[in-house]
Amino acid sequence: YLPPDANTLLSVADHVLRSRDHVNVIVAGKQPTFDWLTLDEARAHCARGAGAWEWAGTEDGGREPDVVLACA
Structure with missing residues (x-):
């Protein structure tokens, strides 16, 4: 696991x-x-297994991301 924040x-x-x-x-x-x-929000994020944060990225609304790498 590589949690991005304290929560x-x-x-x-x-x-x-x-x-x-x-x-x-x-x-x-x-x-x-x-x-x-x-x-x-952290519990929901962990339950999903992976996620894209709209406020932290530049993803295009209707498309799936090719690769998701995140760290803090």
Whole structure:
């Protein structure tokens, strides 16, 4: 997992700590991060598995993205 903000990290950590019989890796820095998403938005983002943030990108409305890479 590569959570882009603190609230997504909380959501990912909750998921990982509740999981069983899986190897989970969370990549996160030690420095304070921005809260780009609210906790509810972060949970929804994690439940979808992937997403495009309209306010953070330049995607074209009706087309699927070719590749999505994100980090913070």
